[in-house]
Amino acid sequence: MRRRLLAMLVIAALALSGLAVRLVQIQGVDAVHYAAYGSQEVYQRVALPALRGAIYDRNGNLIAASSPRVDVVADDYLVAGSKTGLGRLASILGLTVPALRAKLSEHDGYVPLAYQVSGAVEQEVASLDLPYLTFAPDLARTDPDGNLFSPVLGIVGFAGQGLSGLEYLENSLLAGSAGSEVVPTGPNGEGLPGSATDVVAAHQGTSLVLSLDEPLQFEVTKDLSQQIKATHATGGVVIVEDRRTGGILAMVDLVVGPHGVVVPSGQNLAVTSVYQPGSVMKLVTISGALQSGLISPSSVFTVPYQISLGGWPFSDADYHATEQLSATQILAQSSNIGTIEIAHLLGPDRLSYFLRDLGFGQPTGLGWPGETDGLVPSPNDPATWSPSSMGTVPIGTGEAVTPLQILDAYNMVADDGELVAPRLVEATISAKGVEHVLPVQQERRALSTKTVSELLPMLEKVTEDGTALAARIPGYTVAGKTGTAQIPSATGPGYQPGAWSATFVGFAPAQNPALTTIVMLSHPDLIYGGLASAPVFSAIMRYALRHFDTAPTGGQGLSAGSSAVGGL
Amino acid sequence: MFVVGALAVTAAAHTFVASDQQRIDTLQSQLTQTLAEQQDLQLSRAELESPVRVLAIAERQLGMISPESVSYLPPADPGPSVSQAGADAARAALSAAAARKAGPPKSAKSAKTDALGARKRTRTSPAGARSSAITPPTG
Numbered sequence A: 001m002r003r004r005l006l007a008m009l010v011i012a013a014l015a016l017s018g019l020a021v022r023l024v025q026i027q028g029v030d031a032v033h034y035a036a037y038g039s040q041e042v043y044q045r046v047a048l049p050a051l052r053g054a055i056y057d058r059n060g061n062l063i064a065a066s067s068p069r070v071d072v073v074a075d076d077y078l079v080a081g082s083k084t085g086l087g088r089l090a091s092i093l094g095l096t097v098p099a100l101r102a103k104l105s106e107h108d109g110y111v112p113l114a115y116q117v118s119g120a121v122e123q124e125v126a127s128l129d130l131p132y133l134t135f136a137p138d139l140a141r142t143d144p145d146g147n148l149f150s151p152v153l154g155i156v157g158f159a160g161q162g163l164s165g166l167e168y169l170e171n172s173l174l175a176g177s178a179g180s181e182v183v184p185t186g187p188n189g190e191g192l193p194g195s196a197t198d199v200v201a202a203h204q205g206t207s208l209v210l211s212l213d214e215p216l217q218f219e220v221t222k223d224l225s226q227q228i229k230a231t232h233a234t235g236g237v238v239i240v241e242d243r244r245t246g247g248i249l250a251m252v253d254l255v256v257g258p259h260g261v262v263v264p265s266g267q268n269l270a271v272t273s274v275y276q277p278g279s280v281m282k283l284v285t286i287s288g289a290l291q292s293g294l295i296s297p298s299s300v301f302t303v304p305y306q307i308s309l310g311g312w313p314f315s316d317a318d319y320h321a322t323e324q325l326s327a328t329q330i331l332a333q334s335s336n337i338g339t340i341e342i343a344h345l346l347g348p349d350r351l352s353y354f355l356r357d358l359g360f361g362q363p364t365g366l367g368w369p370g371e372t373d374g375l376v377p378s379p380n381d382p383a384t385w386s387p388s389s390m391g392t393v394p395i396g397t398g399e400a401v402t403p404l405q406i407l408d409a410y411n412m413v414a415d416d417g418e419l420v421a422p423r424l425v426e427a428t429i430s431a432k433g434v435e436h437v438l439p440v441q442q443e444r445r446a447l448s449t450k451t452v453s454e455l456l457p458m459l460e461k462v463t464e465d466g467t468a469l470a471a472r473i474p475g476y477t478v479a480g481k482t483g484t485a486q487i488p489s490a491t492g493p494g495y496q497p498g499a500w501s502a503t504f505v506g507f508a509p510a511q512n513p514a515l516t517t518i519v520m521l522s523h524p525d526l527i528y529g530g531l532a533s534a535p536v537f538s539a540i541m542r543y544a545l546r547h548f549d550t551a552p553t554g555g556q557g558l559s560a561g562s563s564a565v566g567g568l
Numbered sequence B: 001m002f003v004v005g006a007l008a009v010t011a012a013a014h015t016f017v018a019s020d021q022q023r024i025d026t027l028q029s030q031l032t033q034t035l036a037e038q039q040d041l042q043l044s045r046a047e048l049e050s051p052v053r054v055l056a057i058a059e060r061q062l063g064m065i066s067p068e069s070v071s072y073l074p075p076a077d078p079g080p081s082v083s084q085a086g087a088d089a090a091r092a093a094l095s096a097a098a099a100r101k102a103g104p105p106k107s108a109k110s111a112k113t114d115a116l117g118a119r120k121r122t123r124t125s126p127a128g129a130r131s132s133a134i135t136p137p138t139g
Helices: A002-029 A031-042 A086-093 A097-103 A119-127 A165-169 A171-175 A214-230 A278-291 A327-332 A336-346 A348-357 A403-414 A449-465 A529-547 B002-049 B051-061 B082-098 B106-132
Strands: A043-048 A062-074 A111-117 A133-142 A179-184 A197-200 A207-210 A235-242 A248-256 A262-264 A300-303 A306-309 A312-315 A323-326 A425-429 A435-437 A479-488 A495-508 A515-522
Touching (some): A002 A031, A062 A119, A062 B002, A086 A097, A086 A111, A111 A119, A119 A133, A119 B002, A165 A171, A214 A235, A214 A262, A214 A515, A214 B051, A248 A529, A278 A348, A278 A449, A278 A479, A300 A327, A306 A336, A323 A327, A327 A336, A403 A449, A403 A479, A403 A515, A449 A479, A479 A529, A515 A529
Antiparallel strands (some): A179 A197, A207 A425, A306 A312, A425 A435
């Protein structure tokens, strides 16, 4: 009996000692670990998403905005044998029952069933009271105008980060910064009343006010689309710019899709894609020669039909006997040979200087992701300059530039010789609603006012009795230039047979310009810039000048007129 | 006794705090939801106002067609500026009021003639543009 009692005492002492050791271990040695473990069970760090800033056009029209959504997520380990309500859930989420069953059998533990569902769908799903479903916060980016602005705005990824276009360029402003807080939760994960701790506040994204104008963007898209169809072109680009501020009012990039449907391009071709522009580049040679005092608008040149340069023949578009042409006539009639003769007066170094001076071969200042500088040969670089360069460069077939670079060069002439950088963002609006108007970027003088005063009538002559009669706008004077060039082969030297680009760039009213516009069509069957692109320019400017309350100036087109886009 | 009383008061206070906190959480949740609804409504309004949608409805549902060409009617002679033209119009109106008994003003007749003349010129302009608008290809 005594031995039994002793044995029981020893066993009890050992048991109590074990408990005591375990107590010391839990409360002392591993106290921090177990306290943290307990906190994890009760407290949860919850993300506080930052709402991405909205994007407005210049009139305050919403053109991109984010709205809170949720992702429906399943823990397929919790589904177990209970699969009631699957049919209803599949119906709400727009899935088939077999597809939903397959998702719930992935053995992953975190299976997103639907992304960015609305509040109404969330409530419907929640009413099913399925224990294995949770809702993860997400944000949906919506462009109310569909794809009207898509080449400019770009794409926002699932993570709410801008992946391309303006959404990428201004992501640091738009995205804001997400926050988080630690809150107590119940056994089912629902939040318990109590103060949140360790709060890191979310900073909502800054909204942007663009220079783009929604009604004009729509009109431009309509007009360009019609002309692409009418001329069987493969695509086109139009940019309309405010002469005074460099603000881009419309920027449209269209291509013909696989089924012959005209759709917005996947990228902003106006900035990221180069092409041989043709005669619109004659502006560089003529303005350089005027600025250097080598010619005046009335200087006369003897212009044959054809010359040879560096072993290559150069000719004008149509045969003509050797004739006397003034510099004004050379520009108005877009004479290749006359322009090459003026370029020889200028010389390679000054020609190269004025190419750079007018903004070619360098970024425009827009800062666009993927923006190209273009390819501009230099006489100091034998790899890019050949004996025939003094023939190809002056007439726009020896360089590759972007439509925006051309537009800016002509806008410089419209702006009395001042080169102003283009811009898309005019103001920002903070999360608290404070608007901050961004200043116009510093202008740089590229040409003297004297040169511009000589150049303006010459460019006006192009639309009065030159190659761009179709660019005229009733009630307004127009100055501009046509460009027609073959499209280089993509596979090797030479050109694509029968493939041309047609350009018209100009501004109006000529004597007090308000708007500058470029129209470029790729592969039109009407190959000439004066036939394919000039009518689009006219149609767009007829609308745009009135839209922006620009007073008529009279002039050669002072009559009621109708748009000829798509009706040639 | 005092300790029990203090504990009871503390428990009651904690209940009130928890209750208020729950109310705050609910209100914050409602605020977030309302802001989201506001954002959705703004987006819906923008989508409803979109010219792309309006055109689609006009053409597909209402059978409307876009005009092949759009005619604009500029003033016959806008003068040096619109403001100047406005001032002239105001002066003409005053003159017309003063001389109403003398019959219709001559300026009204001449303005009508100018406008008609402008319309006549319109018809000849595009044809001339097409026949001579040729751009020499370069390169």
